[in-house]
Amino acid sequence: MQYYLIFAIALAIISIAFALQNDMSVTVAFGIWSFDSSLAMMLVIAAGIGATISVLLSWPSVIKNQWVSTRLRRQVSKLEEDKAALKQRNTQLEEELAKLTPEPIPEPPPRYLGLKSMLLGNGSDKPNASE
Numbered sequence: 001m002q003y004y005l006i007f008a009i010a011l012a013i014i015s016i017a018f019a020l021q022n023d024m025s026v027t028v029a030f031g032i033w034s035f036d037s038s039l040a041m042m043l044v045i046a047a048g049i050g051a052t053i054s055v056l057l058s059w060p061s062v063i064k065n066q067w068v069s070t071r072l073r074r075q076v077s078k079l080e081e082d083k084a085a086l087k088q089r090n091t092q093l094e095e096e097l098a099k100l101t102p103e104p105i106p107e108p109p110p111r112y113l114g115l116k117s118m119l120l121g122n123g124s125d126k127p128n129a130s131e
Helices: 002-021 039-100 115-120
Strands: 025-030 033-038
Touching (some): 033 039
Antiparallel strands (some): 025 033
């Protein structure tokens, strides 16, 4: 915003300097229409007409861009609503899956071999003599 203000002030200073240096009278003729005015005034009028034409020519694209951005905003909000609904549905399905999944069967604790079974060699987990 500050750059715009600085640019506008600089442009105003340049325009005033131009108008003060070019105060001669010119005659403008267009068909049957003609009038006398200062050169600076004619250039300001010509610039104004040019700016008006450029604004009028750019309106269709500006309006189209606004329509597109409005449509895209609506589409984004619809997609966000769909995402929230799918997230909620995913949570519900995970809860149902947790209810339907059976509890895992715990592994039996390791069998304790007593001293007697180790000495007599009755255990199935007896160590090898080579170890």
